[in-house]
Amino acid sequence: MLQQFGFTQYESQVYQSLITVDQPLDATGIVKSSTVPRSKVYEVLHRLIEKGMILETTVEKKRLYTALPIEATIKKLKTEFESNLEVLRNTQIKKTPSDDRVWTLKDNQSIQSMLNELIQLAQHSIYISGWADDLTTYLPLLESKYQAGIDVSIHVVGKLSTSIPAVSTLIPDSNAILERSRILIVDKQEILFAGIEDSKWQAIRTQSNPLVKFFTEFFYHDVALTEITQKYKDTIMEDGDIRNVLLKLRY
Incomplete structure (x- = not known):
């Protein structure tokens, strides 16, 4: 219950054992309902x-325990989370020189x-x-x-409605993969390039000048190829040699 908020498994088990009953429990009752070992329960209770x-x-002379109510717990965790975010946001970031290392990053949400x-x-x-829906x-x-x-x-691959004038739109052939x-x-x-490998998004990020130049040229390659293909599509597709070359390209 609480592990995703940074609490230990035992802390989560003890809290859950207390929040799911309508009466206070002593240590013995908590051990029975939470399955936390007796040797650990007092330490866990102290931390909570x-x-x-x-x-x-x-x-x-008997110590009894009860959980902070759910709504109060939610408000507490939310307030602490927002406070921690503010501390993180205000952290002074050190100025660093150009970094030509290539960094890898996984997880689509992190990449976004x-x-x-x-x-x-x-x-x-x-x-x-990228793609229009993205x-x-x-x-x-x-x-x-x-x-x-x-x-x-x-x-962009697909239709994108925007006030930005410099948009090159590729509407792919229905048979294209x-x-x-x-x-x-x-x-x-600086560049960030992301693609899908084994059904998962992966990315690289770098300030390496050769790679920045390469991906800049790659970007303009896509733009130029899109504009040429759209404008002269019928002529290009009638030429078998050109068509075969185009089909070997990224799209």
Whole structure:
């Protein structure tokens, strides 16, 4: 119950044993209902008392315990979480020189959060490529950056409605097999590239100048290829050699 909030398994078991009964319990009752070993129960109770998660009283020389009510617990945990977030937000980040190491990152939510942060940090330019249903998440921020004078260029697979003028739209052939990916290039100094491997999102992030140049050229490759294909699609598809080459490309 409480482990996802940073409590130990025993702490969670003791709290659950107390919150699910309508009367206070002594240590013996808690041991029976929580299955926490007797040798550990007093230590766990002490920690929960210190954390304000349970109340204690003494009746006829017997110590009894009861849990902080659920709604009070929720409010307490929420307040502490928001307070910790504020401390984290206000942490002074050290200025570091350009980092040409290649960092890897897993988990789609973490990748999305990192992408959002990099967009926030952009001061001059943003080049971003991805699928329409994915880019929609970042569209308000991208439009805000564009309104602030940042150069924003988008390459999108699928239709995307936006006030940003520099949008290259690829409407894929129904028979095409496209791999989902994300490319973000910020201020021509840092890139984040994400793709799916074994059904899971994985990403790299780097300020390595050669890789930044490579992915910038890759971005413009996609833009140019999209514009050429859309404009001369009928002519291209009639030429077997050109068509075969195009089918070997990323999309």
